[in-house]
Amino acid sequence: MTTDTSRDHSPSGVSSGSGALRKVAVHGVMIFLSLVSIFPIYWMIVTSLRPENEIFSTTLWPSDPTLENYVFVLTRVPMLQMLANTTIVAAATAALQVVTGLFAAYALVRWRMRLAGVVHGLIALSWLVPFQVTMIPNYVLASRLGLLDTLTGLIVPNAAHAFAILLLYHGMRSFPVEILEAARIDGAKSWKILWQIITPNMGAPIASLSIIAFISAWNEYFWPLLLSRKPENSVVQIGLQMFMTQEGNLWGPLMAAAALASLPILVIYLLLQRHVIESFMKSGIR
CATH class of the missing domain: 1.10.3720.10 (MetI-like)
Structure with a gap:
């Protein structure tokens, strides 16, 4: 008597995979929005550390940070x-x-x-x-x-x-x-x-x-x-x-x-x- 070892693929694996993907997407959006919210504060601090000749520089960190301001x-x-x-x-x-x-x-x-x-x-x-x-x-x-x-x-x-x-x-x-x-x-x-x-x-x-x-x-x-x-x-x-x-x-x-x-x-x-x-x-x- 032979036993059929093949199993049907249930949709639970697909749903769990889509649920994990949804969580990743939600967390990705939250991380992006958090960075967007924090960036102005970061830019304010970075600009306050720039010397006068680098005020309008677009670099993410001043080449010569100073506390002159x-x-x-x-x-x-x-x-x-x-x-x-x-x-x-x-x-x-x-x-x-x-x-x-x-x-x-x-x-x-x-x-x-x-x-x-x-x-x-x-x-x-x-x-x-x-x-x-x-x-x-x-x-x-x-x-x-x-x-x-x-x-x-x-x-x-x-x-x-x-x-x-x-x-x-x-x-x-x-x-x-x-x-x-x-x-x-x-x-x-x-x-x-x-x-x-x-x-x-x-x-x-x-x-x-x-x-x-x-x-x-x-x-x-x-x-x-x-x-x-x-x-x-x-x-x-x-x-x-x-x-x-x-x-x-x-x-x-x-x-x-x-x-x-x-x-x-x-x-x-x-x-x-x-x-x-x-x-x-x-x-x-x-």
């Missing part, structure tokens, strides 16, 4: 002071937006008041108004309060933001009502409920808001340009503009200053990469 930036412009000012402004703005957002969100969610829906709608509509529309009234008010050319003047107009209120509002609405009612029955007041019960359990929305507010304040340009007078009282974005003149742009120093301005954000992201990604995913930001 960084020395020029640090000696001609108070860049370190501007970086410190920017850090203070960004950190204070992010912290104030978190605090004011928590207060407003708690009031909208927990306090029963008339026209609460209208207030919520007005807050949402104010988010659509660009800051450039309110810059002049803010400037007049800052001038009357003596806040021109001060860090306080850069912080106060951005201390509250509609985005912060809406983000924390939606996060607070999903908080279990039973826990809050139990705390209220035990005699806890609104202040204790907000800071000891709600806030510790809203880590993801608060972290997401802090990151977004910090980066937004770090990149702010128009308001500091309008309010600042002296370089030592200004922020790093104004320092970058100083290397762009009518006679021409100082590309080497400009790239060096841009690298110094980007370095803190890059370091923060590299150190907190996992927390940044998790906070954005948990908060539902897309």
Whole structure:
């Protein structure tokens, strides 16, 4: 009795092969897009290391790297002071937006008041108004309060933001009502409920808001340009503009200053990469 040892080729091998090919293609596209995203940062750093006679060279690495552009930036412009000012402004703005957002969100969610829906709608509509529309009234008010050319003047107009209120509002609405009612029955007041019960359990929305507010304040340009007078009282974005003149742009120093301005954000992201990604995913930001 003979046994047929021939086997039929099942389509599973073909499907697994096509699946592996699809994965390779997807990873290839992701690697390509990553290189495209990273290349401008690489080119900025390379250009900052080029001597003046090689600024417009297309080589991927300068033949004679130098730190002259960084020395020029640090000696001609108070860049370190501007970086410190920017850090203070960004950190204070992010912290104030978190605090004011928590207060407003708690009031909208927990306090029963008339026209609460209208207030919520007005807050949402104010988010659509660009800051450039309110810059002049803010400037007049800052001038009357003596806040021109001060860090306080850069912080106060951005201390509250509609985005912060809406983000924390939606996060607070999903908080279990039973826990809050139990705390209220035990005699806890609104202040204790907000800071000891709600806030510790809203880590993801608060972290997401802090990151977004910090980066937004770090990149702010128009308001500091309008309010600042002296370089030592200004922020790093104004320092970058100083290397762009009518006679021409100082590309080497400009790239060096841009690298110094980007370095803190890059370091923060590299150190907190996992927390940044998790906070954005948990908060539902897309």
